[in-house]
Amino acid sequence: MGIRLGIPQVGGPPPDGGLIDSYGRRATDMRLSLTDKCNLRCTYCMPAEGLDWLQKNQVLTRAEIVRLVGIGVSRLGIRELRLTGGEPLVRADLIDIIADIRDQHPELPISLTTNGLGLDKKAQRLKDAGLTRINVSMDSLHPDTFAQLTRRPFLDRVLRGIEAADAVGLGLVKINAVLMRGINDHEAPDLLEWAVSRGFELRFIEQMPLDADHGWTREGMITAGEIRELLATNFTLTPDPRNRDGAPAERWEVRRSTAPDVVVGVVGIIASVTEPFCADCRRTRVTAEGKIMSCLFSREETDLRDLLRSGANDEAVAQRWQEAMWAKPKAHGMDHTGLGAADFVQPDRSMSAIGG
Numbered sequence: 001m002g003i004r005l006g007i008p009q010v011g012g013p014p015p016d017g018g019l020i021d022s023y024g025r026r027a028t029d030m031r032l033s034l035t036d037k038c039n040l041r042c043t044y045c046m047p048a049e050g051l052d053w054l055q056k057n058q059v060l061t062r063a064e065i066v067r068l069v070g071i072g073v074s075r076l077g078i079r080e081l082r083l084t085g086g087e088p089l090v091r092a093d094l095i096d097i098i099a100d101i102r103d104q105h106p107e108l109p110i111s112l113t114t115n116g117l118g119l120d121k122k123a124q125r126l127k128d129a130g131l132t133r134i135n136v137s138m139d140s141l142h143p144d145t146f147a148q149l150t151r152r153p154f155l156d157r158v159l160r161g162i163e164a165a166d167a168v169g170l171g172l173v174k175i176n177a178v179l180m181r182g183i184n185d186h187e188a189p190d191l192l193e194w195a196v197s198r199g200f201e202l203r204f205i206e207q208m209p210l211d212a213d214h215g216w217t218r219e220g221m222i223t224a225g226e227i228r229e230l231l232a233t234n235f236t237l238t239p240d241p242r243n244r245d246g247a248p249a250e251r252w253e254v255r256r257s258t259a260p261d262v263v264v265g266v267v268g269i270i271a272s273v274t275e276p277f278c279a280d281c282r283r284t285r286v287t288a289e290g291k292i293m294s295c296l297f298s299r300e301e302t303d304l305r306d307l308l309r310s311g312a313n314d315e316a317v318a319q320r321w322q323e324a325m326w327a328k329p330k331a332h333g334m335d336h337t338g339l340g341a342a343d344f345v346q347p348d349r350s351m352s353a354i355g356g
């Protein structure tokens with residue numbers, strides 16, 4: 001699919017224009033990484049031995065996070081917040097951060113993307129603090145395959161976390177699964193059956209070149225087209241009539257082949273590589289150390305942390321954020337789509353260090 005954006009405007013962002021970029025897109029979805037640390041080592045994300053973690057004083061504090069969210073919401077038109085990482089549940093003050101943000105923004109949708117480890121013990125407190133809903137990543141229902149993909153034998157703990165999130169009302173629970181050729185791709189129909197029979201919404205995600213090991217290849221990845229074919233063995237998919245509204249996932253209504261009249265659920269397919277959705281991108285990212293990344297594949301980053309710590313007022317912080325977003329690339333960190341194209345350069349950061 002091509003991209004339908006025109007030529008970029010010259011000049012800079014209009015002062016009262018929110019987080020608009022030079023192609024006319026407006027970011028209203030803030031994705032904030034709370035930590036670069038993680039307790040799994042998914043092969044498509046992290047190296048086996050982990051990364052050099054940020055020092056504590058390099059990471060945004062609870063107060064800085066709350067202030068940044070406040071600036072985003074009250075001055076820049078942010079309408080939803082996604083907390084991510086690294087693994088956000090490893091951050092000791094996560095519940096307090098959510099409670100503080102909720103206190104200041106009673107209506108703001110706040111969601112969390114997590115690997116689910118420890119979620120069974122924290123789900124109720126997350127809900128009570130004001131978390132709206134949750135996405136849990138789980139790529140396989142088989143302990144050995146799960147361990148092969150995440151390099152840790154923790155499937156049972158993730159399943160307990162998912163169950164707890166659902167039980168305390170953090171739904172609609174969405175499950176994220178990256179399919180890897182020859183490892184878990186054959187599991188696609190089973191994963192979907194498992195999800196729809198529990199009332200969860202599954203998202204299949206195309207693997208992107210954001211792994212620390214730089215092992216991604218365009219030929220090796222499982223495409224959205226292949227995912228739809230894999231699912232067709234057991235299911236019929238028809239487009240979900242709801243507006244996509246800038247979301248990464250293209251949603252499909254799911255019917256079992258054995259009962260073609262009954263919609264049993266919805267599945268989302270996130271085709272960042274083969275069917276990119278950059279033309280309608282509404283996302284602004286803040287890394288754990290307070291850098292704005294206007295695009296997941298940006299090679300330019302704009303620091304807000306030192307500005308926050310220098311005593312700058314909210315207006316100055318908002319202005320720098322706006323300037324960073326004005327320079328957002330057209331697509332995939334470039335002026336055209338093409339993950340894996342000859343001129344594509346993989347960012348230095350892996351997914352865990354950006355915030356997925």
Ligand SMILES: Nc1nc2c(ncn2[C@@H]2O[C@H](COP(=O)(O)OP(=O)(O)OP(=O)(O)O)[C@@H](O)[C@H]2O)c(=O)[nH]1
Binds near residue numbers: 113176203205283
């Ligand atoms: N290329 C690209 N991929 C993205 C972007 N945002 C999310 N993704 C991919 O989509 C995956 C799932 O993101 P989530 O935020 O967990 O899920 P989502 O589909 O946005 O979920 P909901 O907002 O909860 O419906 C991420 O892990 C990325 O792989 C983006 O801005 N660009």
Ligand SMILES: C[S@@+](CC[C@H](N)C(=O)[O-])C[C@H]1O[C@@H](n2cnc3c(N)ncnc32)[C@H](O)[C@@H]1O
Binds near residue numbers: 045114137206207210
């Ligand atoms: C970086 S993780 C951060 C949150 C949490 N640790 C988790 O795994 O859900 C967010 C999402 O990014 C996805 N992800 C990581 N690396 C990816 C890659 N190379 N391509 C596509 N998705 C990726 C993960 O599957 C996960 O759903």
Ligand code: SF4
Binds near residue numbers: 040041045087115
């Ligand atoms: S995908 Fe999430 S759980 Fe897996 S290594 Fe990356 S940050 Fe950790």
Ligand code: SF4
Binds near residue numbers: 295
């Ligand atoms: S690759 Fe960049 S422009 Fe495209 S959807 Fe993702 S963040 Fe937005």
